Amino acid sequence: MHHDSPFHCVPTQLAPLTRREFLWSSGGGLGGIALAQMLGAGSALAADATPAAGTSGVIHAPQFPAKAKRVVQLFMAGAASHLDLWDFKPELLKHDGKPSDFGEAVEAFQNGLGPWKKPVWAFQARGRCGKPLSEVVSALGPCVDDMAFIHNLVGKTGVHSQATLLQATGFNLPGFPGMGCWVSYGLGSVNENLPTFVVLPDHRGLASNGVKNWDAAFLPSQHSGTVIYPGTATPIADLFPHATGNFITQNSEAAGHAVMAALNRQHAAARADDGRLESRIRSYELAARMQLAAPEALDLAKEPDAMLEFYGVKRNPPTWPREINAAEEADYFGRKCLVARRLLERGVRFVQIWSGNDNGFPRRNWDSHEDIERDHGPLARGMAHGAAALIQDLKQRGLLEDTIVLWTTEFGRMPSTQGGKGRDHNPYVFTNWLAGGGIKGGITHGESDQWGYKPADRKNPTTVYDIHATMLHLLGVDHTKLTYRINGVDRRLTDVHGHVIEPLLA
Structure with missing residues (x-):
């Protein structure tokens, strides 16, 4: 610290x-x-004048009874493998190592159409609902009865930058506001002393597209995400003069x-x-107020040792080894999750937490073309530790019931091997899960096929527009009514698509 x-x-x-x-x-x-x-x-x-507690958005009264007040989005940059984490496929165990046959022509990103590949880690049923989870994310076992899984989500592209934008902004081209920007624009702030939308990036760097994933674009600029790096000497850039500015x-x-x-x-x-x-x-104005409010919100020094340990956070982090490892990932991701809880408690509406940066070698993101076990292992264990702590902590504080937790990634990975140990991109089906905030826990909505290659029901997949429409609905917002006119077009988060996923609603 x-x-x-x-x-x-x-x-x-x-x-x-x-x-x-x-x-x-x-x-x-x-x-x-x-x-x-x-x-x-x-x-x-x-x-x-006394500063108001918050500022209203363009929606002055809920359009639906709001079940949620705030959102945490956990974004796994690089494309996490649904097959090795959440979506158990017994057929891959039976056919492991045999030539893959998809029954149709497959457009692969990097020719990753080797033999069928079984899940790297064993799956085990968890919770009262009996949902199978991979051993590598077993830390989330105690939370599974509060989680709703969507295994038939489809994307539009296997290109990281476009697919990341699609999940973050609802469009696969730049120039559109992030979901947190729309929430800020629509609902306004709860606490004027802190941003409405906060982004906690990976400590190693930004994901594909960088700030475009949370920029306000054509919305008023105050709705952009505010970037914070917890645990660093300068968590928020330029909020205070640099230490060398003693001449001021x-x-x-x-x-x-x-x-x-x-x-x-x-x-x-x-x-x-x-x-x-x-x-x-x-x-x-926000910068002035944050000089007072942000240091207290971000200071973990007063958190008890037991709480830090619960999140996997080291009070005095060691010098980490060069090799990617689970303890380091748990410390960084858990620190962001703990800061997210503190921000949510203080009125921040939308917190976006990132795991993984843009491409580099050795891999420090979820883009495991070469070796799923080597790359996904530490990232998944660290993510699961922090995410489980966040869900359980929110629940015991009474905050989970009106906080939506969304786990997402830009697309999935193929059921066939790439180079023996890795998996290629799969935009044809992947997994999201949600918890809290009016979500019915312990269920699965939408299945993938027996291989985890495409939706089981190809005519009725789930899209990101449906996810966004459902989340806005839970926040009391009709996704078709939250619009902004630009260049003669009434733009919205869900474009001209999307429907509320009724089976997910508690």
């Missing part, structure tokens, strides 16, 4: 700034000018503000009707 950064050195006597105080203490710059225009009178600026003084800062104020007046005078100015105001 780091305790020498500004995140652990904020004076406790500071009081939160109102929007007016923050903007005008910044030299009456762009934000102050825009605010003055909105208020329409200088006298209004003199009035004292009160006078020099005031002089800088004066210059910026003059430039901002010129800028604002020519753009009086630019809605982006309000977005900038909100971003500046």
Whole structure:
């Protein structure tokens, strides 16, 4: 744990700034000018105001009875194998090593059409529902009765970047808002001192597409995901001056503000009707408030040892070996899960947790073309430990009942081998699971075929649009009504598709 950064050195006597105080203490710059225009009178600026508990979104009243208030999305970057984690296929055990025959022409990504390959790890029935889980994710066994599995999910592409965008934004091309952005836009914030949408990336780097997975795109920019790296000296970039900025003084800062104020007046005078100015105001205000709220929310020092151990987090992490290993993965993923719980408790609506970065060697993501056991093993054990702790912790705090937990990945992997130990991409069927927030636990909706190659019922697969529509429904939102007009088109998260998956609803 780091305790020498500004995140652990904020004076406790500071009081939160109102929007007016923050903007005008910044030299009456762009934000102050825009605010003055909105208020329409200088006298209004003199009035004292108490910051509101939150800000409303465009949906002022639930369109359905809301079962959920918040979402945690666990995203496995690189394409996790449904066949080795969640979707047990006895036929692969029977035919392991025999030539694969799909009964049709197969378009493989990297010619991964070797013999049938059995699951790398043994499966065992878990929970009262008897759901088979792989040994490598057995830590989630105590949670399985709260989880609903979808084994007939289909994608549109076997290309990582496009498939990741599809699961994150509902479109397989860039330029569309992430799901968390839509939730922020529709429902607004619960706590103005923290972002509505927080992203906790993999510590090794971003997944395919980088920030495009959580960018607000054409929505107002304040709805973009705020990136946080828990456990680092600077979890949030640029929230505080860098340690080398000891040359910054009160006078020099005031002089800088004066210059910026003059430039901002010129800028604002020519753009009086630019809605982006309000977005900038909100971003500046959030930054000011986060200087006070974020350090406390991210500080795990006061968490008891038993809770850290429960999540797999080391209070004083060792120097990890170069080889990928389960203990290190559990520490990093568990740390993000614990921070997610703390953020959810404090009013953050949507937290996105990533496991795996973009492609590199040795593999540090779920794209196991070469060796499923080597790559999936540590990642899966670490993920399962943290995810199980999060679900159980939310449940014992009474938060799981109105928090949706979604586990996803961009596509699955083939039931045939690639190079003997790996598996190729499979966008034709894969698995998601959900828990909490109005989800009926202990069930499976939609099966894959006997090989885990395509849906058992090819005419009625599940799509990401259905997942998104169902989650919005549980949040009290009609997915067809949450729209934003851009270039003459009413855009929405689910495009022109999607239906609520009624059997998943408790």
